[in-house]
Every structure is written in structure tokens, then in C-alpha cells.
Amino acid sequence: MQLSASPYEERLTAPRSWWLVCFMVGVAMALILLPFGTLPLLGGLVGGTAVSAVVASSYGSIRIRVVGDSLIAGEAKIPLAALGDAEIMDQEEARAWRTYKADPRAFMLLRAYIPTGLRVQVTDPEDPTPYLYLSTREPERLAAALKSSRTEA
Numbered sequence: 001m002q003l004s005a006s007p008y009e010e011r012l013t014a015p016r017s018w019w020l021v022c023f024m025v026g027v028a029m030a031l032i033l034l035p036f037g038t039l040p041l042l043g044g045l046v047g048g049t050a051v052s053a054v055v056a057s058s059y060g061s062i063r064i065r066v067v068g069d070s071l072i073a074g075e076a077k078i079p080l081a082a083l084g085d086a087e088i089m090d091q092e093e094a095r096a097w098r099t100y101k102a103d104p105r106a107f108m109l110l111r112a113y114i115p116t117g118l119r120v121q122v123t124d125p126e127d128p129t130p131y132l133y134l135s136t137r138e139p140e141r142l143a144a145a146l147k148s149s150r151t152e153a
Contacts, residue, residue, distance in 0.1 A: 007066050008145030010136060014060030015113045025052040050132045062109065064134055066145045071120075073134055080150045083132070086143040091115040094135075097106030103130050111135040118142050 026049030033044035065072045071082050089097060094117035098110060107122075107129050114135040122129045136142050 004047075007149055008142055009063065009065045010138060010142070012060060012062045012064070012111050012114060012135060012137075014056045014107075018056045018060070019053070019137040022052040022056055023049055025049065060111075062111070064109070064136060064142065066142070066149050069113070069149065071132075071146065073107075073132065076109075076132075077105060078122075078132065080146065082122060082127060083146065084126035085147050086121075087119045088139040088143055089117045089119060097133055102133070105129055106131050106133055108133040109135060120146065 025047045026047070029044035029048030030041045031044075033040040042134070049062065062074045063072070064074075066080075071078045071080060071083065094115060097117065097119055098108070103127055110133070114137055116136065116139050118132075118134045118136050118139040120132045120134070122131055
């Protein structure tokens with residue numbers, strides 16, 4: 001028996017500019033340790049770069065997947081039966097729903113460096129969450145995957 005591939009999977013990776021910032025943190029650590037000699041300077045460069053790269057990588061390792069009858073967004077696993085319509089948002093609309101239109105009860109998987117998003121209504125009457133806001137680079141593809149997985153189930 002072969003397992004079916006997920007219809008949608010996206011990893012919200014950190015932008016390339018963040019890796020330059022990680023290196024600059026290492027340079028700053030090296031400069032702080034410069035008075036103590038060459039070996040601490042190199043340790044500060046390597047250690048500062050490594051620690052900041054781990055932090056950037058862990059922040060950017062969030063995944064959004066549609067697998068079987070569930071939407072997995074970060075650590076949240078939501079059954080597709082509890083979800084309603086998905087609204088694709090462009091940059092302006094996504095910014096509005098991240099700021100002044102946001103409901104504090106909503107589940108929001110935000111990444112500020114991703115300008116577009118998808119808002120999915122939660123139809124479960126027992127769930128106080130009104131909607132899910134998901135930062136995604138491909139909102140059309142995610143909406144299509146949610147719709148096709150819901151019709152298959």
C-alpha cells in the first residue's frame with residue numbers, strides 16, 4: 001500500500017537577508033571579544049553566527065500542510081470538516097487582517113516577511129476561533145488544496 005502524497009506543503013522559511021543579519025551578529029560578537037585575543041575573536045564570530053542562525057532557522061521552519069482530512073499549520077492540527085470557505089488575500093487585505101481587522105480569538109500563523117495570506121472560516125460551533133489567518137506565499141494553491149481535500153473526504 002502506497003501512502004498518498006499531501007496535496008499541499010509549504011515551509012515558511014526566513015528571507016535571505018536574515019542570514020546576512022546572522023553573520024553580522026557573529027561579527028558583532030567577534031568585535032566584542034577582540035580585546036581578549038584572536039581565539040576568542042574567532043569563537044565569537046563562529047558562536048554568534050551559529051546561535052543567531054539557529055534562532056532564524058527555527059523561526060523559519062514553520063510548515064503548512066494539508067494531509068488527509070486535516071490542515072496542519074505549525075503545531076495546530078485542524079480537521080477539514082471544521083473549516084469553511086477560504087479567502088485569498090493580497091498584500092493590502094492581508095495587512096488589514098493582520099492589524100486593525102484582526103480578531104484576538106483567531107488562530108494566526110503570522111510571518112511578517114510574507115506579504116500574502118489566506119483566511120479560512122472555522123465552522124465548528126463549539127470552537128471559539130472565528131477564523132484561521134495563515135501567512136503563505138501561495139494562497140491560491142493552498143485554497144485549492146483545501147477545497148479539493150474537502151470534496152474528497
